[in-house]
Amino acid sequence: MQDNLPDIPPSPAIASAKAGPEQQKSNLFADDKRLVKIILLVGFGLLLILGIAAAILEQVAPRGGKKTAEEELFSANLWQIQVRPNQMILGFFEDSNKNNQFDYREKPFAKVSVAIRRSGETEPFRRVSAGIDGLVKIDDLNLGDYEISLDNYAEGQSGDWLFFEEYQQSGEFLPTAWRRVTLAAQGYQELIGLFPYQPPLLLTLMTDSGISWYDPERARVYGQSNTVLVSPAARGRNIYYLQEGKLKKFDWSYRTVSEEMIWLEEAESGSWWLSDQGKTVAYLSGKEFRFRSQIEDCSEGGFFYEGVRPEVKTAAFIDETSWLVIAR
Known part of the structure; x- marks a missing residue:
């Protein structure tokens, strides 16, 4: 017998039952994609954190290779040295950013000496120059109060032009005023940053003996020609x-x-x-x-x-x- 009745659509329950496995498979794929995205995001975050940490560590202590003079001062001579009783150790560095802190890659400063006198006296009993590592060590001192002063500045350059490079510490020029330090039982250790003086104003003076640059703030000659000049001519900042x-x-x-x-x-x-x-x-x-x-x-x-x-x-x-x- 031929069935002329219209097709009856399956009930929602039957349709749902038939589509169930495919829908579940699709949901599984969606869950897998979300999981992969989460893993990638977490992995990228970890790499970013590791990169920042590596950059920080590189600034503090680079890996591999021979240590430079700055690194030697940073890692060994100053920070790991043990000051002894009856000893003063002062470390000097070029404070290029003028923050009064020794930062990595700042160089030791050797063109300085320390004069020391007993509290109440007028003349120093010892004067010690810094080594190439920027360190001054004063040994065999009795406990008590002393006064120290920082002396010397870079000598003038040789050649046709002579400049007197002055250095200062926190706005105070070398030689600095005497200041008191106390030597206790554990010794005394200090880190001091110095930086070259940059005059805000210089006057160019042309005389029969040549050219001089006069610093009115310091009331002294900052630089001068070191040879006889024939009718020098100034053009901008050049001579x-x-x-x-x-x-x-x-x-x-x-x-x-x-x-x-x-x-x-x-x-x-x-x-x-x-x-x-x-x-x-x-x-x-x-x-x-x-x-x-x-x-x-x-x-x-x-x-x-x-x-x-x-x-x-x-x-x-x-x-x-x-x-x-x-x-x-």
Whole structure:
């Protein structure tokens, strides 16, 4: 018999029963994906934490390789040294960030000595210089009160230019004022940061003996030329001068000397003028006006006016390749 009755949809319970295993499988896959995401997030967080920890440890104590002088001071000489009774140990370092704390990669400072005197006395009974590790050790002291002072600063540099590098501690210049320290039974140990003095204002003085930079705050000469200069010219922070037939430039920022031009022997014996950017030199060779330039279009030459060489009295630059002259 043919069944002409319409198909009856399965009941919700039967449909649910048929779809159950596939739905459960889908739910399992979803749970697995969530679990993988959680594992990845946790793993990434752990890696991030480990990376930060490694960076911190690297700043404190780098791994591997030979220790530098700074690391030796940091890890051994100062922090692990045991001060003995009847002994004073002072460690000096360049406090580059001026925070009065010895930070990793700051260097030991050796250009200092410690003067020590007994409390109430006027003269020191001992003066001890720091070693290359920045340490000063004063032994065989009796317990009690003493006074110490920090002396010395870097000697002037040799060469054409001389600078007097002064150092200070917390705004106090070396040599510092006497201050009291007490030596107890366990000894005395201190870490002291020093940094070079940077004058806020310097006056440039040009005299017959050369150039000097005067520090009005300290009322003393901060630096000076250490050689005879022929009519030096200041351009910004640079000083130009003639020496041995060469135009030399002293770079104030880096304190270096460079040769800018050569074959200027004739300029040394007479008057000479320098352009604003220091690229061109005009000078008198006897009564003849000549010039020499680093600019290719200008190069070198003399001055003619209507077929004759006028007698030039003075000159002034308009730009690097043009100038005004007063002549007859």
